[in-house]
Amino acid sequence: MRIDKRQISSFEEFLWKEERARATVRKQIWAEMKRVCRKAGVEESKVFPHNLRHLFARMFYQVSRDITKLADVLGHSSIDITRIYLVSTGYEHTKILDKLHLIL
Numbered sequence: 001m002r003i004d005k006r007q008i009s010s011f012e013e014f015l016w017k018e019e020r021a022r023a024t025v026r027k028q029i030w031a032e033m034k035r036v037c038r039k040a041g042v043e044e045s046k047v048f049p050h051n052l053r054h055l056f057a058r059m060f061y062q063v064s065r066d067i068t069k070l071a072d073v074l075g076h077s078s079i080d081i082t083r084i085y086l087v088s089t090g091y092e093h094t095k096i097l098d099k100l101h102l103i104l
Helices: 009-042 050-064 067-075 077-085 089-102
Strands: none
Touching: 050 067, 050 077, 067 077
16 A cells, blocks of 8 residues: 555554554644634633534534534534534523513
């Protein structure tokens, strides 16, 4: 098997190299997120690369409004897991209530 013009002797070797490449990308994303946090004045301990997955899920749902498709895209076995990604914050609830112009 040839990958990037290099000979790979076994599938296990391919998987090992693939995992190392993924780990490198993960580290680069982490480092870039920390750099952006410092620049923006955001506490680094509150930001993780997994936050990007949650952000993607929320944006996908805002556009599609289809939790079943979102669950498929995220690879979730249950919509209940996907719902965790879509939990609204108190601030978001307040914004929605403000749009209703209710007198409480």
